[in-house]
Amino acid sequence: MDVDFIFKIAAIGIIVTVLHQLLVRSGREEQAMLTTLAGLVVVLLMIVDAISELFVTVKNLFGL
Amino acid sequence: MDIIKILSILIIAAILAIVLKQYKEEYALIISVAAGIIALLFAAEKIISPINMLREKIEEFGIKSEYFSTAIKGLGLAYISSFIGDICRDCGQSSLAEKAEIAGKCAVFILCVPLSLTLLDTVLGFI
Numbered sequence: 001m002d003v004d005f006i007f008k009i010a011a012i013g014i015i016v017t018v019l020h021q022l023l024v025r026s027g028r029e030e031q032a033m034l035t036t037l038a039g040l041v042v043v044l045l046m047i048v049d050a051i052s053e054l055f056v057t058v059k060n061l062f063g064l
Numbered sequence: 065m066d067i068i069k070i071l072s073i074l075i076i077a078a079i080l081a082i083v084l085k086q087y088k089e090e091y092a093l094i095i096s097v098a099a100g101i102i103a104l105l106f107a108a109e110k111i112i113s114p115i116n117m118l119r120e121k122i123e124e125f126g127i128k129s130e131y132f133s134t135a136i137k138g139l140g141l142a143y144i145s146s147f148i149g150d151i152c153r154d155c156g157q158s159s160l161a162e163k164a165e166i167a168g169k170c171a172v173f174i175l176c177v178p179l180s181l182t183l184l185d186t187v188l189g190f191i
Binding site for chain 1: 067073076077080084087088091095097098099101102104105109111112114115116133136137139140141143144161
């Protein structure tokens with residue numbers, strides 16, 4: 001849970017963008033859409049995990 | 065020195081968010097949320113020792129620790145509700161941000177009602 005977390009997300013974002021352009025140029029629009037959605041799901045899972053960790057930490061710390 | 069580390073992380077995340085904003089809007093937002101979480105986790109860890117020191121000092125004075133823990137709970141609630149409210153505002157959902165803020169305020173209010181009742185009792189006791 002440090003700097004590399006941000007870079008991982010940025011890397012996934014860039015890769016998905018490149019793949020999207022690649023697939024769109026080669027005429028496969030629907031696969032481009034699926035790739036984008038897949039990348040988004042992966043990133044969302046990572047973010048949900050980070051948010052849950054944040055909430056647990058704050059809950060324990062402030063005694064909520 | 066640690067604060068410098070966190071500020072640099074936030075700057076890098078902001079720049080990455082701009083880079084990704086042109087291609088995919090949602091990734092820019094997710095990067096800002098991730099950076100916010102890292103900054104908050106860092107701040108939360110740093111805040112532990114002062115809180116404990118304050119708690120021990122307050123118990124020495126004989127003040128009931130329940131008052132202090134209520135204050136800390138209020139701090140945590142405000143902390144989280146403003147964090148989520150700002151994320152909603154980043155998403156462009158300013159109405160959701162207001163709802164988050166209102167929810168946080170209600171929670172803090174509910175927290176403080178018993179405290180104010182005891183205050184009133186003590187004040188009435190004087191009269």
